[in-house]
Amino acid sequence: xxxxxxxxxxxxxxxxxxxxxxxxxxxxxxxxxxxxxxxxxxxxxxxxxxxxxxxxxxxxxxxxxxxxxxxxxxxxxxxxxxxxxxxxxxxxxxxxxxxxxxxxxxxxxxxxxxxxxxxxxxxxxxxxxxxxx
Numbered sequence: 001x002x003x004x005x006x007x008x009x010x011x012x013x014x015x016x017x018x019x020x021x022x023x024x025x026x027x028x029x030x031x032x033x034x035x036x037x038x039x040x041x042x043x044x045x046x047x048x049x050x051x052x053x054x055x056x057x058x059x060x061x062x063x064x065x066x067x068x069x070x071x072x073x074x075x076x077x078x079x080x081x082x083x084x085x086x087x088x089x090x091x092x093x094x095x096x097x098x099x100x101x102x103x104x105x106x107x108x109x110x111x112x113x114x115x116x117x118x119x120x121x122x123x124x125x126x127x128x129x130x131x132x133x
Contacts, residue, residue: 037081
């Protein structure tokens, strides 16, 4: 049984988005990309790959706001900062990697989890100091 046309269209768009995010991840490691674009690209790719959302998905409407607005906006801004020739190369490499299967980088996953834990700890420290009698 074939999927309806709109389902196939959405799957294609999700695959394209995955390629874009992975291309951004590759670009953030390229020395030809300006430092500010590399930092922003790493943050956007890390957030897109992260299983932890800024706004949890169970919250009605707002839960998907970051997935529908923040991630695409971050991707769009990042793509504007990366030089065209570097982006073209990274997209080709990303498509090749995606054809072979989803990339798995345990070190990147550990870094993302560590960043979230440090952020949570800093917020906790801030809140404790703020509400201490």
